[in-house]
Amino acid sequence: METLPVPPSSPLPANAPLPADTCDVLVVGGGINGCGIARDLAGRGWRVVLAEQDDLAAHTSSSSTKLIHGGLRYLEYYEFSLVRKALQEREVLLKSAPHIMWPLRFVMPHDPAMRPAWLIRLGIFLYDHLARREVLPGSRGVNLRTHPVGAALQDRYTRGFVYSDGWVDDARLVVLNAIDARARGASVRTRTRVESVQREAGGWLAQLAGPQGERQTVRARALVNAAGPWAESFLRGVARPAGHESLATRSLRLVKGSHIIVPRCFEHDHAYIFQNPDKRIIFAIPYEREFTLIGTTDEEIHGDPRDARIGPDEVAYLCEQASRYFRRPVRAADVVWSYTGVRPLLDDASGDPSAVTRDYLLESNELPGGGAPLLSVWGGKITTFRKLAEDAADELGRMLGEPRRAWTEGAFLPGGDLRDWVGPPQRPDTDFERLVQTLGQRHPWLPGPLARRLARAYGARVGLVLGEARSLADLGAAVAPGLYEAELRYLREEEWACSADDVLWRRSKLGLHLTVAERAQVAAWLAAHAQAGADDEMTMKVDTCS
Incomplete structure (x- = not known):
């Protein structure tokens, strides 16, 4: 991996005043796609303003199942292109930020009533071979009677399959992209609402309202609509065309995915993928040392995504499906926390929300003869955010008439370059463990659990948190x-x-x-x-x- 030089402009502090009222690209939306696009554009030298009406990752991007994965179940829907694209991204991402992403092994207990063993073997074989792997080990069968991963399961499950994917701290992934965007010259504005954008011959005129109600006018050569669940309503209600034509040409299906957190259901470090009678799957994942994360559901919603909450029926569903597998039943009373995210999926006329494609679409819109480009982001999943951002920056470069070189595939995210701490990189997972060890050696006064948590959150940037501290009292x-x-x-x-x-x-x-x-x-x-x-x-x- 390479660390690319940051443009000479000094980084702007969080929510600093805008340096000018003109930029090349205004990005609307501070989720993973918006922040990823802002980072890529800024790294190519464009002047970028990102506006997010709430906190970064306040909605969908902090409410995922927190997996870097190809999507094994999507093979059943013949989404081979999507799965391959996601599988190719797994190790790119794992290498870019080993402190917030790491390999995770998944156990699929075989239930003959769900899918035949030969079909699962075929799917996992494809999963292993659709993209090159350097870090993640391949799949294998496992005897659940003798392997430790079988101890938490009911006796009727005697056979299983183990394969690899990755884990990510989704909200921190968004923040790291925003930090990198700012370091490369972008202005990142949280709690800043885009009240209107008016298309003009030379670009876009936007009215922004800050957290204290302060107003600012920003002119941008191009506009990116990365508003996630609000992408369609943004085009219908906020973005005004130069003429009378509507800018909204597509529809989103808003699908609610809910998760529950319960006390730890098993002792090992593998996760489970469970097949359900309705042909869906749920995951049970080690979470925050003391807990297990179980999810997700798929329920189509209508109305404001802000109002989405987990319902009693979803809690019951997740508990029931997990209890079909675990030796100790999972009950609603066990739930210590829950969260709900709304996935903005491109409406492909599929009747089953679970079958709606998770792939993304970038839709370009320009004035006749070119000018005032608009790029709307439809759909997507967290695993493919970097590739989506790269494709978006390529397309914006084409529309602006200034194609510029892509750069993110070999770059670290902030805190991900551990070389000053551990020397030459080896493997992302072992490099992180060496970081924890070195942090303890350099700061022996840090309690072990605190040192590990800080290393996980901040990686090589942990020194910015600790400053000149020589004791806990100094913190x-x-x-x-x-x-x-x-x-x-x-x-x-x-x-x-x-x-x-x-x-x-x-x-x-x-x-x-x-x-x-x-x-x-x-x-x-x-x-x-x-x-x-x-x-x-x-x-x-x-x-x-x-």
Whole structure:
């Protein structure tokens, strides 16, 4: 992998004022696709503004099953191109950020009533060979009577199959793309709503409203609609064409996927993939050391995606299907947390939401004769975000008449280049373990669990969090167990974190490990320091005026 040079312009702090009212590309949407596109464009030298109405990854991109995978089940729908594209991306991503992504082995217990063994073997053989593998081991059969992965399962499951995919901290993946975009010159604006965009002969005129209601006009040569579940409504209600034609030419199907978190169901580090009588599958995945993540559902919804919540029927469904396999039943009372994401899937007239394609489509729209290009992102999955962003940047370069070289396939994400800590890279998973070891050696005062958590979250950037600290006391007060003021300051100043939810459920999953009172302490600290920051800003304005 290579670390590409960052353009000479100095990085902008989180939510810094825009340097000018003109840019090359305005990207609407701060999920994985929007941030990935902004990063790619900025790395090619274009001036980029990204506007997100809420927090980064506030919706779909923090509510996935958190897998870097080809999608084994999509083979049944003959989605060979999608699966191959995703499989090719797995190891590219694993190498780019080994602190937030790592290999994961999956166990599929064989249930003869679901699918015959020969069909599963064929599917896994294709899965192994549709794309080149360097890091991930191949599949194999396993005797569930004797292998440790069989201990948590009911006795009737005696045979299984094991294959490889990857795990990702989805919300942190989004943040890392935003950090890299900003480092390469982009302006990343969170809690900034695009109220209107008007197409003109020379580009787009956008009206933005910031977190305090402040207004700004931005002119952009090109517009990217990466609004996810809001991509269709953005075109119908916010983006106004130069003439009277509608910019919305496609429809989305909004499919709700819900997950539950329960106390740990098994002791080993493998995940499970369970086949259900309705021909769907669910995953049961080791999560945050003490828990198991179970999901997902597929339910089509209508209305505002913000209102999507897990329903009692979904909880019952996930518990019932998991209990068909686990020796110890999973009950609704076991659920300690749940989350719901709305997947914006391109409407392909499929009757079954599970069968709707997860592939993406990039739709270009220009004025007659060229000019004022619009690129809309339809669909997609987290595994293919980098390739989607690369394709989007290529297409924007074509429409702007300025094709520029792609660069992300061999580049690290922020914190992913561990060479200063561990020397030449070997394997992403073993490199991370060497990072943890080196971090402990350089900072022996760090408790082991804290050192591992910080290494997981920040990778090679962990030094930015620790600063010049030589003891735990140097990190400031413990606002909550294992969460010190130094880390909270870093998250506020460098990662756009404003609220307790930003910190506890997106930048980390510490919310699972804290009590209600401890979460409230984090919220109070952030609120107090937000007010202090506002007071300091007002003082500077007064001093300047005087």
